[in-house]
Amino acid sequence: MLQIGHLQFDFPVVQAALSGYSDGPMRLIARRHGAPYALHEVVLDKIVVQPGKLRKQILDLADEDHPIGGQLMGAEPAQFAAAAEMMAAAGFDVVDINFGCPVRKVLGRCRGGYLLSEPSTAIEIIKRVRDAVPREIPVTLKMRRGTDGSAESERNFFLIFDAAFEAGLAAVTVHGRTVKQRYVGPSDWRFIKRVKRHAGDKTVLGSGDLFTAEDIRRMLVETGVDGVTVARGCIGNPWIYREARALLAGDALPNPPAIPEQGRVIREHFDLSVATHGRRRAARIMRKFGIKYSELHPEYKQVRDAFVKSKTVADWLAVLERWYDPTRTWPPPRRKNGLDHLIAPGAEL
Numbered sequence: 001m002l003q004i005g006h007l008q009f010d011f012p013v014v015q016a017a018l019s020g021y022s023d024g025p026m027r028l029i030a031r032r033h034g035a036p037y038a039l040h041e042v043v044l045d046k047i048v049v050q051p052g053k054l055r056k057q058i059l060d061l062a063d064e065d066h067p068i069g070g071q072l073m074g075a076e077p078a079q080f081a082a083a084a085e086m087m088a089a090a091g092f093d094v095v096d097i098n099f100g101c102p103v104r105k106v107l108g109r110c111r112g113g114y115l116l117s118e119p120s121t122a123i124e125i126i127k128r129v130r131d132a133v134p135r136e137i138p139v140t141l142k143m144r145r146g147t148d149g150s151a152e153s154e155r156n157f158f159l160i161f162d163a164a165f166e167a168g169l170a171a172v173t174v175h176g177r178t179v180k181q182r183y184v185g186p187s188d189w190r191f192i193k194r195v196k197r198h199a200g201d202k203t204v205l206g207s208g209d210l211f212t213a214e215d216i217r218r219m220l221v222e223t224g225v226d227g228v229t230v231a232r233g234c235i236g237n238p239w240i241y242r243e244a245r246a247l248l249a250g251d252a253l254p255n256p257p258a259i260p261e262q263g264r265v266i267r268e269h270f271d272l273s274v275a276t277h278g279r280r281r282a283a284r285i286m287r288k289f290g291i292k293y294s295e296l297h298p299e300y301k302q303v304r305d306a307f308v309k310s311k312t313v314a315d316w317l318a319v320l321e322r323w324y325d326p327t328r329t330w331p332p333p334r335r336k337n338g339l340d341h342l343i344a345p346g347a348e349l
Helices: 024-032 045-049 053-059 077-090 104-108 112-117 119-132 151-166 189-199 213-223 239-248 259-277 279-296 300-309 313-323
Strands: 002-004 007-009 013-015 068-073 094-099 139-144 171-175 203-207 227-230
Touching (some): 013 239, 094 112, 112 139, 112 151, 119 151
Parallel strands (some): 068 094
């Protein structure tokens, strides 16, 4: 069980907010494969508060797409709070504050992970957001283990972490890398374990280096966190939720999905993307998903290259017809492992 405010989940594995990936179609596919809760792509507070097409898209949620967390990023406390209030009013079940993004242009604008170096501003944002959002809607926080590995950075981390719970936040997700590390080097699960011990019975989720169902099981066991958020490990692999459910129930790891099943799910994802974004845009968006889906195919490199070259709906469907033909006898599918993320790093925030 995982509890975030009044929300209870039967499975402690969450789909993380993924910039450029976790749109409505990806979230629906994740839910249909066992994810009980998913987060929207991180959005800037200024986009939410300003009228326009982008705001309409962000605030338009499908009935099936619940419970959903809306992750916000910004630098100015009042604007951050105004955007959080609007997301809650639009139907987001949770409002999530991003203090973890390590992208340089984000840091240069004093957003995301930069705020870990400014505890006073970070804490003011936390308090204002919690005050702005109705009490029945949980507010959560995503943070990295600090800006760097210094003692000062760690002090700032715990200052913000403790202030978040004191302000009434329902949960905090901790990514085990520093902002300076970005995506280089291992996520420090020992730090996450220390944070959970410090938090006691407060809800803490872990993040970082979760690329397989076994990684998920290990983090839960080794760190004692209440749940985990899966980011790059679920792009092109929604079956990770089914596999993790089996392991956490004490069952054997399921076989990787056969090629016909892969093709069926990829086509389902593609159709959802067309319905959401239109045919032309879906063809562009789904190319990056196809590249990640291809990692489970026994002819990985050829399938990846075919997706890379696809530009239109016809190209995309031709790849599916050729490489996921259910009438053909295929070699056994590949299983994802902890090194597959080196092929295409994705965009976890």
